[in-house]
Amino acid sequence: MKRRTFLHTSPALFALPFSPLPRAAAAPRKVALIGCGWYGKSDLMRLIQVADVEVVGLCDVDEHMLAGTERLLRERQPTARPKLYGDYQKLLREQRPEIVLIGTPDHWHALPAIDALAAGAHVYLQKPVGVDIRECEAVLDAARKHGRVVQIGLQRRSTPHLIEAKRDVVEAGRLGKIAHVEMCCYYHMRDTAVREREPVPEFFDYDRWTGPAPLLPYRGLPHRRWRAFQEYGNGIVGDMCVHMLDMTRWMLGLGWPQEVYSTGGIYVQREADATITDTQHVVFAYDGLDCVWQHRSWGEAADPEFPWAMTIYGDRGTLKADPHKYAFTPLRGETVRVDAVYEREEFPEDVTEKNIELHTAPATRAHMLDFLRAIDHGGRPVADIEEGVISTASCILGNLALVAGGPLRYDPVSRQITEGYEELLSRTYRPPYIHP
Known part of the structure; x- marks a missing residue:
């Protein structure tokens, strides 16, 4: 509650074009993360700092990445019991999350975004929208067709x-x-x-990681x-x-x-x-x-x-x-x-979080709040899919x-x-x- 009070009153956020979210008595939001690497994990940690969420699923094709994200999540939320997946489509079918965060490599942005929208989720999609222009058009069309909110991780706007x-x-x-x-x-x-070819480790599904991209020789974790x-x-x-x-x-x-x-x-x-x-x-x-x-x-x-x-x-x-x-x-x-x-005093866990961009954390939190405002009250978020x-x-x-x-x-x-x-x-x- 102290953190929410801060977010409602911090001078850093006075200029942001939204009001605090009146969800104190509401049920936690069901959230899933697809892509548990560097920025996907960081986005999830920023979201749980500003919203009451239940993380129902984590998905990654690297078992080590998946386990590391689960470990960090349970440090922040000791009662968290997310289900772990290597297949994001199975996650969407089984969990039906309200919100999906996507932090995959760029070539895996469009397909999971479209599938998450079709499953009824609102999507926080890391930039860029896609790797080609037709992908971008398709994500925009899916967002408008299904009437879902899509916030792109262009957090300079926040x-x-x-x-x-x-x-x-x-x-x-x-x-x-x-x-x-x-x-x-x-x-x-x-x-x-310049790297030599090597065997793919058992904990990493390289074929699924490659997905629609060309299957290049494996030369170490990408x-x-x-x-x-x-x-x-x-x-x-x-x-x-x-x-x-x-x-x-x-x-x-x-x-x-x-x-x-x-x-x-x-x-x-x-x-x-x-x-x-x-x-x-x-x-x-x-x-x-x-x-x-x-x-x-x-x-x-x-x-x-x-x-x-x-x-x-x-x-x-x-x-x-x-x-x-x-x-x-x-x-x-x-x-x-x-x-x-910077918000080190309000969010001291930022200071010790591995690989965090500390200067960007306040912007990402504000970006998440803007995303949630659009979900709850309508309108477009500041980094709407069209932008x-x-x-x-x-x-x-x-x-x-x-x-x-x-x-x-x-x-x-x-x-x-x-x-x-x-x-x-x-x-x-x-x-x-x-x-x-």
């Missing part, structure tokens, strides 16, 4: 200091006329190893390392740009870009097994505004203070923002800097434009791409999986 920057800098007009945005990631996050392979995701653009582009669109009220083009490739880290680019430049062109993305997984950051960030340039000032802070520099005057909110599709598909277009060697346009009404590139809208699924 980050206290970024909400403040949007309100007090952008919407207050302190930037003046905005005519250029730069987004970047200079983290050395691309896997550079956890988190899968991001370095285009077969499972959309590289650094799909992983990191999606956050910055979504934050930009949210702050500036932007929809679909008119055109997307890209250059880049593997220029430096050529020895690695990885198949994603180590250098890429993407332009999301809007009317009178270019939003430009740049990533390098080598070398130094252009601004070491903001290695993964967004910069909005106006004729009266500049706003730099990232998950840790923002800095507003007016044309004349001193820079104003505001740092991320997630725009940001995800725009980043996918960035990668497709690199393949096409020229600019691409996508019409969200007709769902058509630039003539001659229709085959790029969907990937080929590995049998027996069927593309939605």
Whole structure:
């Protein structure tokens, strides 16, 4: 009750567009988690901090991941007795959860999301929505068909200091006329190893983990390392740009870009097994505004203070923002800097949780509350599926434009791409999986 009181009164949440949830006397929500790795587990821990939930099922194809999540859950909720699954469809059939959290690798986002929606669940889906544009369309269609709420894990929209920057800098007009945005990631996050083939361990179902993606030779557990392979995701653009582009669109009220083009490739880290680019430049062109993305997984950051960030340039000032802070520099005057909110005293278990992104925990809790508000009171959550599709598909277009060697346009009404590139809208699924 003390924690709920905090969440109802914390100044960090004053700007969030929802009211506290009046569920103190209601039955616990039945919740299931599909994908018990790093962020799936983290999302579940944030949810149980702000809502009365009964975790009825955990699903993962790695028995060790599954056992670790169950262990952590029972530390936080000693009475928890979730059933454990390797097959998410069996979980959905047997448990019929009200809420499903999905924290699987990107190539396993669309199918479980669609199946969970068809089973009647509301879905908290980690970004991106899917790995191709047709997947994204199918998840959006399923959400609207079944009348379920889908919140995408684009939690910059629920980050206290970024909400403040949007309100007090952008919407207050302190930037003046905005005519250029730069987004970047200079983290050395691309896997550079060369690994030999090895036997698949008994505790890991590699065939099911691969699912609809190509079945590549097994070279060790792919956890988190899968991001370095285009077969499972959309590289650094799909992983990191999606956050910055979504934050930009949210702050500036932007929809679909008119055109997307890209250059880049593997220029430096050529020895690695990885198949994603180590250098890429993407332009999301809007009317009178270019939003430009740049990533390098080598070398130094252009601004070491903001290695993964967004910069909005106006004729009266500049706003730099990232998950840790923002800095507003007016044309004349001193820079104003505001740092991320932390909630260590209110949630001391955050401090000792392994692999937690401590600065992001308040944003994820707020994102969960917004999700629950939409479920209970109607309306769309702040990172509704449609917003997630725009940001995800725009980043996918960035990668497709690199393949096409020229600019691409996508019409969200007709769902058509630039003539001659229709085959790029969907990937080929590995049998027996069927593309939605």
